[in-house]
Amino acid sequence: MGNNKKRRRKARWVILITIWSFILAIIFGFIAQYFLNEIESLFVSFAILFFVVFLGIIFDLIGTAAAAAKIGPMNSKAACKVPGAKKGVYLVKNAEQVANFCNDVAGDISGVVSGTLAALIVFKLVVTVPHDQAEFYIGILLTALVAAVTVGGKAWGKIVAINNSTEVILMVGLLLTRLESPFKWIKKSEKSTG
16 A cells, blocks of 8 residues: 555656756746847857756756765754754755656756757857858867766765755755745745645
8 A cells, every 4th residue: 555655756856857958948948048149249149048958967966965965964954953954854854856857957058058059059159250160160069068067066066065964954954944934934824724
C-alpha cells in the first residue's frame, strides 16, 4: 500500500513538473525575447544573456547542495532556532524534488532561454557587422562562450555546493523565510477563516 502511494506521488510530481516546465519556459522565453527585442544596446543584451546563464548556475548550485546536504546538521540548527534552518530542513527532506526543480527545470530553462538570447544577439551583431561569414563566425563564438561560461560556472557551483552544502541550504532557507514573511498575514487569515 505504501509503495503504491509513493509511486502515485512520484508520478504526480513528474506530471506537475513537466507542466510547470512548459509554462515557465514560455514565460521566461517570452520575457527574455521581449526585452531583448526592445533593447537596442548590445551591452545590455549581453548583460541579460549572462544574467540568465548566472541564474542557471545558481539554481544548479542549490539543487546540488540540497542533494548533498545531510539532515542531521540541519535538524540541529533548526533546534537551535537558527534563522532559515526550518526551511533548510524542508529542502533537505525534499531533496529529490528540490534538485529536480533547480537542476532540471530552472537549469534547463535557463539553458534554452540563453540559447535563444544568444541567437537574437548574433542577429543584432550581424546587422551591425556586414560580412558574408559574420553570422557563421559570431554564432559559433557566442555559442562557445555561453557554453563555456555555463559549464565552467556549474562545475564551480558543484564544488561549492558539495563542500558547503549545509551553509548553502541554510542561506537558501533564510532567503525563502525572508521572502515568505511579508505574506504570513495571508496564512493567518486563511487559518482564521478555515
